[in-house]
Amino acid sequence: MKQVKTIKNKILSHSEKSFEPTLIIYREALKFTVDVVNKEWSILEGSSTKEAIRIIEKLMHQTKSNPSPKYNFTLCFYKFPSYLRRAAISKSFGIVNSYRSNYKNWENEKSKAIADGKAFNKKPSKLGVDYNEFPVFYKDNMFIRTDVDEAKIKVYLNHDWVWVKVKFNNKNLKNRNITDWKENNPTLIKVGKKYFINFSYEKEIKLNKTKLKDQTIISVDLGITNSAVCSVMRSDGTVIGCRFINQPLEKDRLRITVNKLKKAQRLSGKIEAPNYWRKINGLQNHIKVNTAVEIVKFADLHQASVIVFEYLGKMKLPSGVYGAKRLRHKLHYWSKIGIQSKVEEMAHYRGIRIRRVNAKYTSALAFDGSGEVKRNNKKDLATFKSGKVYHADLSASYNIGARYFVREILKSFSEKKRLRLKAKVPSIVARTRLTLASLISLHQALSTKGALTKA
Structure with a gap:
């Protein structure tokens, strides 16, 4: 790809x-x-x-x-x-x-x-008048590289198109491994009052083709109290590591800034408040990037073949919640989308695949198959029916990884064989009820027949 x-x-x-x-x-x-x-x-x-x-x-x-x-x-x-x-x-x-x-x-x-006799109030799309686009400087015609941090570009100056020598900061070029990447034509970009030259690079990358029985995966739960909880899992359900990723200082600052923004809006109406939003976007971006980097580092450390997430679906705002709490709910959802997108981008550079599973009941069910759990007020701890207390997001990450493996294992069998397995392991019938215990039971059923090697 x-x-x-x-x-x-x-x-x-x-x-x-x-x-x-x-x-x-x-x-x-x-x-x-x-x-x-x-x-x-x-x-x-x-x-x-x-x-x-x-x-x-x-x-x-x-x-x-x-x-x-x-x-x-x-x-x-x-x-x-x-x-x-x-x-x-x-x-x-x-x-x-x-x-x-x-x-x-x-x-x-x-x-x-x-x-259908329904009311239709949606407005049609309109062709814009002004466009905030940026020019591409094609090599030789408008861009000539003279040094690692210098170039000649053709710009419109004093009512004429002239060549101008520019010097740019190449620190980002030095820090990136781009020796085997193809450099495309650069683009002149304006951010605020500053101008940048953006170089795009492309490369054909082959994603790994590790067999399912040899795969080590990172299952990620993007939780409420933690930015992400990661588990390292093998195809037989063995969990060999976990990692909690969080940014408590940034989240505290984000909460304070959101509260200040909503207070200002209550006093002055729906103002734009660019200073508040600049801080909010900066903190959001830091949380997104830092979480994605830590997930990919963890995947590199364990030489993972796949990183598994939950399908996020559409944002559902809780009813009866307004003001700062409602905005924080939106920011949390947007952060999840940003983390998944950033991880996908970084993982593909390394040849790691990304997969997603159904998110329903991953946090509500105990990983040991004992049924639904009761969560505390902070939503970080879950009490199983057996009385055992476990971290809710860690349990969810086990279930996420298990759902991936169960789906991939069953996919390789015919419908007839799948029905036989479902008769022996009833817990795999409903995909939204799959847990780590379901994967372990399935693995045991397959091992007795020696069928796992065929998967």
Whole structure:
């Protein structure tokens, strides 16, 4: 599978005034090309991006063989670099294609609602007017690398396209292992008042193909009290390690900041409060990245083949909860999504696979198969029916790993053999009731027949 990573490098040698005109004229050109693509959609619909670029260039680019195009782009944007023009057309084709597709879906939803006699209040999608896109500097045409931390780029300055030498911070390039990655064309990015050159790299990575009986997995429960609880498990249900990951200081600061934000909104109405949100987003990002890094480190330590998560599904907000508590619930859900996405990205770089299992009852059932548990007020401890007290998230991580192995083992058998196994191990019939005890029982049933080696 193809993997892509982007490395951001801050430009050190120039002020924002040097690059602002380039950004403005590129976005004006993008606005022009979006309008052209939208007007000519009847002849572009169903075309590939390459075909669309050829058709649109003929409609708007003035040349000797095409002296009078239908839309004179050259007159409006004199000496506009050819590769940048094609990049703008390509981006415009994607924007209009997305808009047309969304509008068609809206029309279908509306027709279906009217046919069913239901009210339909959903508004149609609109084609944007302003686009916060950034220009790509194609190599040789607009970008020439002169040193590891220097380059010449073509920018729009003083009403002309000129070459400018820039120096950028290459610390991020040094810290990343990119020797065997292919470097793509860089992009000029603006963050706040600062400009960066973003280099993207791509590589074809083969994910591991470890046999199921030889697999060691990391099962992860993204809990309430801890950011993540990880367990190392083998195919026979043996747990050989666990890890608790949490950021108590950051979470405490996040709770305080959220409370301050909601208090300010109670006093002043629904204000934007950018300073509060900057702090909240910064703390959220730290929790997400730190948790993902620790999970992948733990996987590397135990040479894991697979990392298993729960399916998150749609966010369900508790009824009757408002204010700061409701916002904290949203932030917790968004953090879970961010952690899974970041782990998936980092794991694939290392050839580790990602799998997800049904989340229902993973925390509610005891891993020893004794049934449902009772959790304390803090939701961190669970009392089994036998009276044993265990960490709730750790028990859930055992069940998550077990569900993965049971699913994969049963997948390799025919329906006839699966029915025989279900008769011998009734606990595997309902997938939402699977626990670690179910996996151990299944393994024992298979071992007596010597069937595990076939799996």
